[in-house]
Amino acid sequence: MAHIRLIDESEAEGALKQEYDAAVERAGKIFNILKAMSLRPGVLRASMELYKEIMFGESGLSRRERELLATVTSAEQSCHY
Numbered sequence: 562m563a564h565i566r567l568i569d570e571s572e573a574e575g576a577l578k579q580e581y582d583a584a585v586e587r588a589g590k591i592f593n594i595l596k597a598m599s600l601r602p603g604v605l606r607a608s609m610e611l612y613k614e615i616m617f618g619e620s621g622l623s624r625r626e627r628e629l630l631a632t633v634t635s636a637e638q639s640c641h642y
Contacts, residue, residue, distance in 0.1 A: 568599035576602040580609070 570591055573581045580602055584591045598605040616627055635641070 565597055566600060567593070567596040569596075573599070576606070578607050583609070 568577060570581050577599055581591050593627055595605060595609075598608060604638070616624070616631070620627065620632070
């Protein structure tokens with residue numbers, strides 16, 4: 562079975578702590594999908610920037626439509642996120 566080392570909130574320092582703090586501010590908690598990138602805070606930051614651009618940037622789709630697409634895609638992939 563594969564194992565991914567995750568850095569817990571209590572261990573986070575520097576750039577990772579900043580990303581974790583931003584996650585708590587945004588969502589009230591740190592989802593494991595973010596912790597999966599905890600060894601590479603730069604990758605985590607870039608991933609979040611991409612997410613914010615897709616979900617909140619200029620688009621021909623409304624915010625509601627984007628959320629609906631994300632929800633349906635996740636459901637089809639049996640992903641609870």
